[in-house]
Amino acid sequence: MSPSTVTAMAAQDHEDQHEHEHQAAHEHGHVHLDEADWERWAGQAEREGEVLLDVVTKAASWASDLRGTAVGPVRHVVDVGSGPGVGSCELARLFPAATVTAVDGSPAMLERARGRAERLGLAERVTTHQAELPDGLEGLAPADLVWASMSLHHVGDEVAALAALRRLLAPGGLVAIAEIAEPLRVLPDDLGIGRPGLADRLDAAGSRWFDELRRGLPGAKAANSLPALVADAGLRIVGSRIAQVRLDPPLADDARRFVADTVDRSRQQWQRHLDADDVAALEVLVDPGDERSVLRRPDVFVHASRELVIAAPA
Numbered sequence: 001m002s003p004s005t006v007t008a009m010a011a012q013d014h015e016d017q018h019e020h021e022h023q024a025a026h027e028h029g030h031v032h033l034d035e036a037d038w039e040r041w042a043g044q045a046e047r048e049g050e051v052l053l054d055v056v057t058k059a060a061s062w063a064s065d066l067r068g069t070a071v072g073p074v075r076h077v078v079d080v081g082s083g084p085g086v087g088s089c090e091l092a093r094l095f096p097a098a099t100v101t102a103v104d105g106s107p108a109m110l111e112r113a114r115g116r117a118e119r120l121g122l123a124e125r126v127t128t129h130q131a132e133l134p135d136g137l138e139g140l141a142p143a144d145l146v147w148a149s150m151s152l153h154h155v156g157d158e159v160a161a162l163a164a165l166r167r168l169l170a171p172g173g174l175v176a177i178a179e180i181a182e183p184l185r186v187l188p189d190d191l192g193i194g195r196p197g198l199a200d201r202l203d204a205a206g207s208r209w210f211d212e213l214r215r216g217l218p219g220a221k222a223a224n225s226l227p228a229l230v231a232d233a234g235l236r237i238v239g240s241r242i243a244q245v246r247l248d249p250p251l252a253d254d255a256r257r258f259v260a261d262t263v264d265r266s267r268q269q270w271q272r273h274l275d276a277d278d279v280a281a282l283e284v285l286v287d288p289g290d291e292r293s294v295l296r297r298p299d300v301f302v303h304a305s306r307e308l309v310i311a312a313p314a
């Protein structure tokens with residue numbers, strides 16, 4: 001056996017062990033994401049951030065309008081749950097007088113954020129800070145803008161996290177939060193594989209998975225609407241809207257890869273909530289050798305939406 005085969009087998013053993021632990025967690029009715037998951041998803045998260053970048057660009061411009069000019073330029077932005085730093089780098093580009101602190105609990109994500117900032121010539125203004133929300137923000141400089149995109153729902157006590165973000169604000173500062181509005185859609189209703197309506201059944205499976213994820217978070221509190229969480233954290237809403245990204249067929253290569261990542265992740269994460277026919281359909285959809293796969297079929301698209309809330313201290 002070659003050394004590379006042994007390494008591959010050891011890696012597979014590790015994956016199997018990891019899957020086994022996840023299965024055990026699932027049997028107790030919760031999902032737990034760990035550093036190995038974030039590390040594995042970092043590349044996909046970067047691609048997703050790039051495909052949906054318009055959300056950050058437009059939200060930042062809107063936050064800038066709401067902030068007005070009287071309080072001076074934005075000098076410090078904190079990107080909370082930055083992931084691979086796509087938003088952090090975009091915010092650095094949009095606010096040229098600002099330094100941006102990318103905050104995340106995952107060292108692998110922060111390493112990617114540093115690599116991205118370096119590649120884009122932004123390393124002088126984009127720095128990273130590892131913290132596990134709601135803790136670990138105390139040492140940061142006051143922020144003119146806090147951007148928290150798709151990170152709040154990973155924190156058990158969302159009100160405590162939002163209160164920590166409020167305490168970070170400089171005078172005149174704003175917190176901008178982006179969370180899922182409608183489930184991401186990438187597949188037409190009738191795929192010509194299995195029963196029509198797979199996309200609806202994936203939404204239902206994703207929603208069950210999400211409930212299990214929330215139940216598994218340390219200090220998890222009952223679900224509440226974003227406006228209610230914001231109010232409970234001592235913030236007042238200064239603007240809210242739904243942002244949408246709609247990419248119609250035929251998709252560019254990066255968007256098609258994002259669709260393939262999305263379908264593959266649904267297959268891996270949600271299959272316990274799907275019947276065998278739907279899992280078999282997903283196998284076809286992610287098989288690069290099959291002409292019905294999402295990598296080759298002409299009818300896939302991206303419909304993503306985010307609930308955006310911008311808030312100031314109450």
Ligand SMILES: C[S@@+](CC[C@H](N)C(=O)[O-])C[C@H]1O[C@@H](n2cnc3c(N)ncnc32)[C@H](O)[C@@H]1O
Nearest residue numbers: 081082083104105106109132133149150151154
């Ligand atoms: C879905 S990604 C969002 C990335 C990016 N902000 C975006 O909108 O595409 C969620 C990120 O939140 C981070 N995260 C999850 N729980 C966290 C916590 N308690 N404290 C800090 N970061 C956390 C994860 O490591 C991951 O990078």
